Amino acid sequence: MTADWYPGIRAFCAHWRDAPMLQHTLEALDREFEDNNDACIDASKSMVECACRVILESVDDPSMPMKPQKESPSLGDLLTATVRALELSEVRDSAFQKLISQYHKLSKTIVLLRDKAGNLSHGKDGFIDKLSLHQRRAALLAADAIVTFLHEAYLEIDPDPTLSMEPYERYQKANDLIDQFVGCRLEADDEGGITAVFTLPDRQELPLATNVSQLLFHTDKEAYKLALNACMEAVVDDLQEKEDG
Structure with a gap:
């Protein structure tokens, strides 16, 4: 396997290059992935969680917060909150709603893969090792699909400059309009x-x-x-x- 397995995650991390925790999570994912460790499944889950937190920090309105109030929210809680904060749940197209539902199922699958990886990683049987490899691939592909979906959705919105952590360059159209008038x-x-x-x-x-x-x-x-x-x-x-x- 190569790092080409998660181009969406890399694009997201490149966009949010000033988010330190996100970059640390990417480093962990790269390291465990390169070493063919089942820990990359856990890193994949952490990457989705971190992506949700980064987006929520930039779009969540303090007056109407979408962030989970739990001290330790689950991946599903974070994904639900992010989808709502991006107003994707407001889209009334049935096919689109089914797509969002599938991403929720993917997030649950990542958690299941992470939970099962521990048992699989202890086996030395060739079949078990092969199965473990497929588990890692599945987790990475699922995580990349979710992060890509959220990232593309975020890029479609006009973030509130009073809430967003985005740099000045993110608001180029608004900047040009202000400079003109x-x-x-x-x-x-x-x-x-x-x-x-x-x-x-x-x-x-x-x-x-x-x-x-x-x-x-x-x-x-x-x-x-x-x-x-x-x-x-x-x-x-x-x-x-x-x-x-």
């Missing part, structure tokens, strides 16, 4: 503070108070560093002038 001017005060006043298409104004250092720090770290170095040099020059004077 929203104006901006800066107003400075004598204490180093500045106010960015954004003018909306309906002429409503949104003032955003900040200061120069904060603006530089959050928009361009290199510019912040250059400004800091220039300021430090200015302080040294000022002290030198006072000593010379």
Whole structure:
């Protein structure tokens, strides 16, 4: 077997490359898969669980939470919550509802495979080893199918920027629209503070108070560093002038 068995999982992890727990889970899956260990079945289950948690963190509305309230929710609980948070359960097409039902069955199958893997992995009989290999393949294919399904569904929605952990680039269409229609001017005060006043298409104004250092720090770290170095040099020059004077 090769890593080509789970391209959907790899695509999901590449998209969420800044989610540390997800990346740790992928490392565990890769390691156990490469070593042909039955532990990759458990890693497959963990991958689906982690994928559900990542998506829920980005789309779940705190005012109407879909997250399971149990301390240790099952894989089925997490998958159900994720499907609801992505509003897939609202689709009234019967064939689509059957598809979602099949993904729930796949998640249960992964759990069953994980539970049975322990007994199979202890056998040294050739047939048992072969059966164990098929168990691993089945778990990986099932996990990849579920993660791919959830990932593609997530990419179809417009995530709420106040909830999502997605970077600025995820909202390119929204960014272009705002850049096209929203104006901006800066107003400075004598204490180093500045106010960015954004003018909306309906002429409503949104003032955003900040200061120069904060603006530089959050928009361009290199510019912040250059400004800091220039300021430090200015302080040294000022002290030198006072000593010379």
